[in-house]
Amino acid sequence: AQKITQTQPGMFVQEKEAVTLDCTYDTSDPSYGLFWYKQPSSGEMIFLIYQGSYDQQNATEGRYSLNFQKARKSANLVISASQLGDSAMYFCAMREDTGGFKTIFGAGTRLFVKA
Amino acid sequence: DTAVSQTPKYLVTQMGNDKSIKCEQNLGHDTMYWYKQDSKKFLKIMFSYNNKELIINETVPNRFSPKSPDKAHLNLHINSLELGDSAVYFCASSLNDFTDTQYFGPGTRLTVL
Numbered sequence: 001a002q003k004i005t006q007t008q009p010g011m012f013v014q015e016k017e018a019v020t021l022d023c024t025y026d027t028s029d030p031s032y033g034l035f036w037y038k039q040p041s042s043g044e045m046i047f048l049i050y051q052g053s054y055d056q057q058n059a060t061e062g063r064y065s066l067n068f069q070k071a072r073k074s075a076n077l078v079i080s081a082s083q084l085g086d087s088a089m090y091f092c093a094m095r096e097d098t099g100g101f102k103t104i105f106g107a108g109t110r111l112f113v114k115a
Numbered sequence: 116d117t118a119v120s121q122t123p124k125y126l127v128t129q130m131g132n133d134k135s136i137k138c139e140q141n142l143g144h145d146t147m148y149w150y151k152q153d154s155k156k157f158l159k160i161m162f163s164y165n166n167k168e169l170i171i172n173e174t175v176p177n178r179f180s181p182k183s184p185d186k187a188h189l190n191l192h193i194n195s196l197e198l199g200d201s202a203v204y205f206c207a208s209s210l211n212d213f214t215d216t217q218y219f220g221p222g223t224r225l226t227v228l
Binding site for chain 2: 006031032033035037039043044045047050052089091095096099100101102103105106107108
């Protein structure tokens with residue numbers, strides 16, 4: 001069964017607007033971490049933001065915020081004021097406390113920012 | 116300073132050859148990983164080492180053999196390369212807790228002809 005689901009293969013957003021990239025996850029472990037990574041066309045994987053399962057507040061890092069809805073098992077990434085440089089693949093990932101050192105990645109969402 | 120480095124960045128080779136990819140991290144992390152990213156961008160873990168010990172070995176053909184000479188290095192050797200091995204291989208490292216972020220190397224694009 002898919003543990004991380006990203007239902008949007010591709011998304012378009014106008015420059016300077018906000019965009020939400022969806023991520024749902026499946027786990028029975030009460031302790032887990034959720035991560036978002038960006039992969040631009042140059043290929044490197046860039047860590048963006050982290051949310052722990054016990055964190056009371058949604059994580060924020062600059063223009064990135066994570067809309068964490070634990071009961072719905074969703075961890076959507078919100079990018080505010082989109083820039084052309086935000087065009088990239090975005091991956092949601094999860095590590096479970098009982099999962100050893102394994103990180104499970106979603107299939108990714110390709111974001112296109114239009115000028 | 117490069118945190119996680121991999122060499123080579125590109126590798127083009129013939130079917131049946133043996134090749135190695137090297138990875139080094141200077142972050143002081145205890146755990147290192149190899150991932151394979153296929154042509155559809157799907158990222159899947161292959162191996163993980165913690166303090167030089169193998170802790171994750173996914174269902175990877177035994178033509179793939181990782182080796183960790185020390186905590187800062189994790190190399191990947193591939194024997195008898197096949198067309199289906201063509202992919203981007205990423206090395207990553209992290210500290211030990213499930214909350215710790217993994218940091219990735221730049222990737223090695225392997226093309227098997």
